[in-house]
Amino acid sequence: MNDLVEAYRETNIVEANWKVIWENFNECLHCPGVHPSLCSLIPVYKKGHLAPHDAGDWDPETAQPEPTLRPGARSWTLTGEPVAPDFPGLSDAERDAGQTYAVVLPTLFVVAHVDFVSIVSIRPLGPERTEVSGEVLVAPETLANPDFDVNQIVLFNTQVQNEDAAACEMNQRGLRSSPFEHGVLMPEEYQVREFHQWVQRQLIDGAAGGARNNREPLVAV
Structure with missing residues (x-):
C-alpha cells in the first residue's frame, strides 16, 4: 500500500455514537433490508450472513468453496468489473475472495480489492456524532490513465456507506427512546459481541491505568 495514491476522499458526519457504527460494520443481519446493491454483488449477504460458515446448517466436512462475489463480478464497482489492472502479486485465493478486510480499532478499517483499496476512518465528535471519512487508493499508473473512471468505485461505495449511515442514525434514535434498556445479540x-468485549477491555484497562496514575503522586510524596 505504500505505493498507492489517493484517487478520492469524502468526509461525512453521521449522527450516531462511534460504537454504533462499529456494531453496524460487524454484522450483516441488516444487509438484506438495507443494502440491495451490495447483496446483489455478494450473494451470502442476502442471507444476513457475513460468510457462508454463518449458516446454521454449514458443515466444514461437506461444505464446498463458494465464490464471494456473484458470477462474473470481481470488484466493488457499479458493474462488478475492475476499473484497473489487478494489483501485482495477488494469489488466486485473494482474487477469489473479492475483498480482504483489515481492522484497526477504534480508528479505521481497510477493504482491499483486486484493483483498489478503500479506507474508512472513524472519529468521534461527541456522544451522538461521528466523522466518517472514506478514501480510495489506486496504483499511480491507474490514476494517470485518462480512461480511469473513479466514479465506478465511488458511486457504488458511497451508496453502501450512505445506507449504513442511515441505519446507524436510526439505531441511535432508538437508543434515545425511553423504553430502551438493552439490546439482544x-x-x-458474534463479531459484535467480540467488539463489545474489546470495548469492555479498554474501559477496564483505562480505569486501572487511571487508578495507577492517581496513586503515583502519592507514592512519590
Missing part, C-alpha cells in the same frame, strides 16, 4: 452477531 443474535448468534450471527
Whole structure:
C-alpha cells in the first residue's frame, strides 16, 4: 500500500455514537433490508450472513468453496468489473475472495480489492456524532490513465456507506427512546459481541491505568 495514491476522499458526519457504527460494520443481519446493491454483488449477504460458515446448517466436512462475489463480478464497482489492472502479486485465493478486510480499532478499517483499496476512518465528535471519512487508493499508473473512471468505485461505495449511515442514525434514535434498556445479540452477531468485549477491555484497562496514575503522586510524596 505504500505505493498507492489517493484517487478520492469524502468526509461525512453521521449522527450516531462511534460504537454504533462499529456494531453496524460487524454484522450483516441488516444487509438484506438495507443494502440491495451490495447483496446483489455478494450473494451470502442476502442471507444476513457475513460468510457462508454463518449458516446454521454449514458443515466444514461437506461444505464446498463458494465464490464471494456473484458470477462474473470481481470488484466493488457499479458493474462488478475492475476499473484497473489487478494489483501485482495477488494469489488466486485473494482474487477469489473479492475483498480482504483489515481492522484497526477504534480508528479505521481497510477493504482491499483486486484493483483498489478503500479506507474508512472513524472519529468521534461527541456522544451522538461521528466523522466518517472514506478514501480510495489506486496504483499511480491507474490514476494517470485518462480512461480511469473513479466514479465506478465511488458511486457504488458511497451508496453502501450512505445506507449504513442511515441505519446507524436510526439505531441511535432508538437508543434515545425511553423504553430502551438493552439490546439482544443474535448468534450471527458474534463479531459484535467480540467488539463489545474489546470495548469492555479498554474501559477496564483505562480505569486501572487511571487508578495507577492517581496513586503515583502519592507514592512519590
